Structure formats: C-alpha cells, structure tokens
Amino acid sequence: MIDFIEVHNNSASAKIALQGAHIFHYARKDEKPLLWLSEISDFEVGKAIRGGVxxxxPSFGMNNSDLPQHGFARTSEFKHLATNEIDANTTEVILVLKHSKETLALWPYKFELELKVTVSDKLTMELRTTNLDEKTFKITQALHTYFSISHISDVRVKGLDKKPYLDALTNEQLTQNGDIVFEKEVDRVYQEVNEQILLKDKDRTIRIKNEGxxxxxVWNPWIEKGKRMSAMRDEAYNDFVCIESANAFDDFVEIKPKNSHTLKAVIS
Structure with missing residues (x-):
C-alpha cells in the first residue's frame, strides 16, 4: 500500500498519494466525488494509480522514447513539504520531487517539480517546474484528470467549438464542430484553447479553467481499448471522461536555467 495524505475541511475532502503526487479523491461536502477512480486500481509502489489525476x-505521451510513457513523475515518490490550513474552508498541500541519481539516468537535467493542491469548494492544482540545471530543457506535461460521470451517453464537452485538434487515432489535423459527444473511442489533442471548458452531465456541470x-x-478509451487496459473493469469506459490540462505537441515548454513554468488547473 502506498502512503497518502487525507484532507478534510468545511468545503471538501481529498486524498493525495505521495507516489506521483497523485490526487485520487476530491469531493465537495455532501456531493458525489468529482474524480473517477477504478475500483480495481493498483495501490502498489511502482504502479500508476488508474483514475484521479x-x-x-517531463514527457506526455510517447514524445521521448527514452522515457517511460507519460514520463517518470507519476511513479516517483514526492516529498511532503507542507499542509497549510488557510481557513476553515481551504487547505493547501505542497509536494515536491527533485532530480536524483535515478531521474538523471532517465533524463539528464536537474530540476524541482512542485505540486500545490488547494482543496476548497474548487480543486486547484499548480504544477511548477523549475530548471536547476545549467542548460535549457523542454518539457511536455499533463494533469491527466479522470472525471466521474453518470454515463458516457449523458455527457458533452463544451468550450472547444472551432478549435483545431489532432486526432491521435488517425493522425489527422481537424477542427471541432459543436460540442463533443462520445459514441466511439476519442483521443484528441486540442490546441489554441483559452476558454473555460464545461463538462455537462445530466445532473451537474464541471468547469475546468487552465493557465500556463x-x-x-479529451480522451475516452471506449469498449475495445478499455478491455485491454490494466486495472480497469471492461465496462468502466461508461463511467469517466478524461479532460487533461496539458502542454502537448507544439505547446511544449522551454525552460531556461533558474527559470520556472507553472501549469495550473482549477476545477469546480
């Protein structure tokens, strides 16, 4: 079993694993969880949790063949720096990962990666990368959020109309027309996104606002791919949609020595 931090305040509750600084539960008081978590997910050292965030x-997808898929942060042990009770409704948790002999063998740069999680009536995640090296490096990254939904047929994603996207299943560059609905596997990287995104379900609307x-x-594995995925029931694709706050493809980040970059997502 991996170690985790549990947060309760007057607004909400959350659980954050030290491995991967992985938020695997967030719910506002007296409401259903906002995040989806697989009931059969592994909570073992060295294995990524299926669900949550x-x-x-420092690599998203398979952009860097020298690294594990989606990089090494999600299975690395973060250090708990602080938990701050801002007020009765707001708690801040800060976790940090620094370069080590193991990370330098995978990725030859010195860095500090800090996640600040603010648990209130909103879930705020701020992922800050600081370059501690003497040379510039590039990163791609994502907060790979699994949202809990009533049923895949009941949801639509608003706020991406007319945005260009790469369809990762066909490698085509296309443009979104209207809302996104789910009737098959969806794996798309939307670009030029600067608006709030809405995940509309039959009984609630989730708002996602990104900075940096x-x-x-936007991803859902659908039936066949869902069956092939680890730590997930065959029918689980009905229960979640991933809307991932990212720096992907041409939206990579170049960080000069002693500089930082913050990817921020606010979910409400």
Whole structure:
C-alpha cells in the first residue's frame, strides 16, 4: 500500500498519494466525488494509480522514447513539504520531487517539480517546474484528470467549438464542430484553447479553467481499448471522461536555467 495524505475541511475532502503526487479523491461536502477512480486500481509502489489525476511529466505521451510513457513523475515518490490550513474552508498541500541519481539516468537535467493542491469548494492544482540545471530543457506535461460521470451517453464537452485538434487515432489535423459527444473511442489533442471548458452531465456541470497551457486532451478509451487496459473493469469506459490540462505537441515548454513554468488547473 502506498502512503497518502487525507484532507478534510468545511468545503471538501481529498486524498493525495505521495507516489506521483497523485490526487485520487476530491469531493465537495455532501456531493458525489468529482474524480473517477477504478475500483480495481493498483495501490502498489511502482504502479500508476488508474483514475484521479496522474501527473504526466517531463514527457506526455510517447514524445521521448527514452522515457517511460507519460514520463517518470507519476511513479516517483514526492516529498511532503507542507499542509497549510488557510481557513476553515481551504487547505493547501505542497509536494515536491527533485532530480536524483535515478531521474538523471532517465533524463539528464536537474530540476524541482512542485505540486500545490488547494482543496476548497474548487480543486486547484499548480504544477511548477523549475530548471536547476545549467542548460535549457523542454518539457511536455499533463494533469491527466479522470472525471466521474453518470454515463458516457449523458455527457458533452463544451468550450472547444472551432478549435483545431489532432486526432491521435488517425493522425489527422481537424477542427471541432459543436460540442463533443462520445459514441466511439476519442483521443484528441486540442490546441489554441483559452476558454473555460464545461463538462455537462445530466445532473451537474464541471468547469475546468487552465493557465500556463493552450492544449487540452479529451480522451475516452471506449469498449475495445478499455478491455485491454490494466486495472480497469471492461465496462468502466461508461463511467469517466478524461479532460487533461496539458502542454502537448507544439505547446511544449522551454525552460531556461533558474527559470520556472507553472501549469495550473482549477476545477469546480
């Protein structure tokens, strides 16, 4: 079993694993969880949790063949720096990962990666990368958020109309027309995103607002791929949609020595 931090205040509750600084539960008081978590997910050292908010860093997808898919942060042990009770409704948790002999063998740069999680009536995630090296490096990254939904047929994603996207299944560059609905596998990287995104379900609307990025990934594995995925029931694709706050493809980040970049997502 991996170690985790549990937060309760007057607004909400959350659980954050030290491995991967992985938020795997967030719910406002007396409401259903906002995040989806697989009932059969592994909570084992070295295995990524299926659901919640995995951190993909310093590489998102398979952009760097020398690194594990989605990078090494999601299975690395973060250090708990602080938990601050801002007020009765707001709690802040800060976790940090620094370069080590193991990370330098995978990725030859010195860095500090800090996640600040603010648990209130909103869930705020701020992922800050600081370059501690003497040379510039590039990163792609994502807060790979799994949202809990009533049923895949009941949801639509608003706020991406007319946005260009890469269809990762066909490698085509296309333009979104209207809302996104789910009737098959969807794996798309939207670009030029600067508006709030809405995930409309039959009984609630989830709002996602990003800063420090202009790309968003929308993903659902559907039936066949869902059956092939680890730590997930065959029918689980009905229960979640991933809307991922990202710096992907052309939206990569170049960080000079002693400089920082913050990817921020606010979910409400």
């Amino acid at each position: 995995p951190i993909c860093w 990025s202009s790309s968003v990934v």
